[in-house]
Amino acid sequence: MNPASPSFGKSLFELLSSMRFAISLLSILAVASIIGTVLKQAEPYSNYFIQLGPFWFQVFEKLGLYDVYHAAWFLLILTFLVASVSVCITRNAPNFAREMKSFREHVSEQSLNAFKHRHEAATAHPPEALAASAQRYLEGQGYKVKSLPREDGVLLAAKAGSWNRLGYFLAHSAIVLICIGGLMDGNLVFKVQQVLGTKKIETRDIPQSQVPAISRLSPSNPSFRGSVQIPEGSSADVAFLNVADGYLVQDLPFTVALKKFRIEHYTTGQPKSFESDIELFDRSGKKIREATIAVNHPLIHDGVAIYQASFADGGTRLTLRGWNLFAPTASAFPVEGVVHQSATLTSAAGDHTLEFIDFRPFNIENMGGEIEKSGDAMSVLGGSPISDKKHLRNVGPSFQFKLRDARGQAREFSNYMLPLELDGRWYLMSGVRESPNEAFRYLRMPLDAGGNIDSFMRLRGALLNAELRPEIAARFARQALPQNAWGTEIEDKLKFSATQVLALFAEGGFQSLGRFIEEKVPTAEGEKAAGTYLRILELAAFEALQIANRQDGLPAPKGDDATGWLVRDTLNSMSDMFVYGAPIYLQLTQYDEVKASGLQLTRSPGKMVVYFGSFLLTLGVFFMLFVRERRVWLCIKPGHALLAMSSAKHTIDFEKEFTQHAQALDTLTK
């Protein structure tokens, strides 16, 4: 081998220990880390597919960008960093250790003379006496001093701040330790098993008991971070680990049971605390522990930490009144539902699937209302820090469901249990949207004087009932015309118009009426016609309500403003019904809430290693940055003293200190 060209091993060593390489690694690591903050990590793969399109989705997947921080190439950068730091430590360790101990007493006078920081003084004191006083001075300044007799005098070799070098060891070994600790808590074991084919990610949506052994991890798995959702009164003995586009099932060494999940609120409605009362049972079913966990207060059992991570509905039982919106009657039918479960609705329009998604016991809504700015000093100073939360209000429980038709098309609904006051009148609200990224559009159903939607439903049924139309039209015409016009052609015409308007409205609300006017009435008279039709509709609807009340054996509606608004709101609401997208409305009457708590379970054996590393890092950084290493030599010969000073870092502080020592020497030699 040619001795002039260094071996591969030697060059690698040189590369790894070079500062340029280390700096490059730090920069590459920083840039690589940015990727994961810009692209949301560990989302469902379908989201990425929609976001990126088929081509880039594959490219990004190959690069492991959906989980950058566990990608092979990212781990490779980290490995290089650890290697580089380790090589630096091994390379510098022996030297630094020697340096820390050494006083560099073998320095020659010639080399001292070549120092940039040197100061000479003539003296009348005998060398030994001067050496003794100078040693006292240096020791007082925090130096360790070694006094060495020389042939013709004394050499004082002094050093201070050797811990700076210790800091180097501490800080750099800390980086290695932290990386090792992090690696211990990573999913490296699984990755190896995956490559070997002994473990596989489960991507099917199946009950966890059916997940095959190849996708399960044993309770002895040294490190994991999984989550599980437990409804109140239930238990779990597994946790789920999300990996790439699937999951793994982690069998736990115990069973966790959730007794109760609690949310407390501040008076403003914001959540104050989330707590779960849990019990742990061993595999044989014996209770081992009982505890309450909360955010910031996990339970650690047998090396497994259990955290309060989230909450959800755990299967609340809902008692509902179903209304057929397009039936010419006003009778409700009972529906029972359980959140997270489905039910089938059979109707003339075909079968529908009801999928209950969620139940919320509270809904804090912003009810608008600008904060009034007062013109006094407080507003000049930015206003009072006391928050005005009057516009926030709890509008009560709501439940969410999807209604899926026979073709599989679904709309999402959100129905409130309690009425809401809008513009001084009360309504029951039902929100609807086609996809999750849309905002809800609301159907507002007016309440009657009794606070129910029954009047609305009754009127709606009557207006949709074709059989009632002749009677409504007749009553309307009699009411609208003076008595002398009764039985004339005018009355027949009016009856005909009313029947026609009612039929059109029952077909498709205001939209059908609008279409009719557009087609049949000359444009110039359109607006006038619309006004007339609307008037006819409102008056006819009032008659319809009279009839409907009579049929149900109820007193006749009063002819007051409230009834007027009820009729108008009913017409608006009915018109919206045609674009509501569901043939039924589900009214929540009762619920039995069951909450579920989302727990996170982790076992991280590397945590203490990381913490120890962090401690060393802190010490190391402080030693390196705030302990200045410097050396002083004083070469004393009869009649002459030479002070020399050195440091690895020539800062202003160093210059100041040198000046001080030089002045001290002048004083001592006087």
Add this chain to the structure above:
Amino acid sequence: MELALNQPTPLLKRLSWFDWLFAAVVATGSLFALSRFGDYMDIYEKAILLAAIPSLAVFGWFWKQVRPLFIVVGAISLFAISQYQGNLARMEEAFFLKYLISSQAAIMWMCALFGLATLTYWAGLLARSEFTMKTASAMTWSAVALGFVGLMVRWYESYLIGADVGHIPVSNLYEVFVLFCLITAMLYLYYEARYQTRQMGAFVLLVISAAVGFILWYSFDRGAHEIQPLVPALKSWWMKLHVPANFIGYGSFSLSAMLGVGYLLAARGILASRLPTLEVIDDMMYKAIAIGFAFFTIATILGAMWAAEAWGGYWSWDPKETWALIVWLNYAAWLHIRLVKGLRGPMLAWWAVVGLFVTVFAFIGVNMFLSGLHSYGTL
């Protein structure tokens, strides 16, 4: 001959009566708080309070100006609290509270004083007037005092709103911006005294004024000054350690960036005759980054420990964590180049300026553009 040498005396012997008085005030105050409110604190909060006694005492011994600052802030805060008489509505009735020392009034005065100080530093710099710059320093000190009073009173006000609402005012973006202004200003004032040079104030106060501008916009336009109760994840004693440590880091990095700007200008001959020598600016810049790096390291470690308790893992690669790492790596590289390679000059100054953008992104950008676990301050 040895008497003339000014041998360093041990620390305890160097302390004056004022030093001891200061320590006694700190200890009395803390112990009083412990005896009066100890029942509401958990063991960690008590430990933090007790550890604050020696830390503050030593801090005051080390940097003498802290002693009067502490006593003035304490006295005004106590006066403000007494003015409340336990009634929040007094904020708009009592004269002193309404115009001077309710939390919001004090913070607005802080903003005004920082703005004035900026202008005054520039006037002093351009006119080469030492007296003007002294005035600017005094304004900065006053702003710092009023800012701290504002935070202290805000702390008290939060408990007046509700016993369960009360918390240390470092919990949202508005409060930490005030903290940022105070810490940056204090770091600068320390170096101003240490290096006996006031010229860099013109530059450093610019970044503080920018933060003040943000505070004003944030409170007038977004109503961010309202005291909000803590979300469950923030209800922890870790907040008292993690947040201030972090802001010593952010403050120092911002300080170093502004020194970097001064360095680059001076190196091109702009204002060079009015600014300190390049060597001095360079040294200040290094010191600021060293302090910042040390505290940022601690803050990130504390953050990881808190995360291990709140989120279930000491490191989740959350955007805020990741950006903290990026900031840390950035300054680690800066220090390596400076310390190991011994490099000085414009390159490092440029790097410190660019570092400000990285820091600002980690500080606000993450909250604005990226979502994650650490979303406690949104815009």
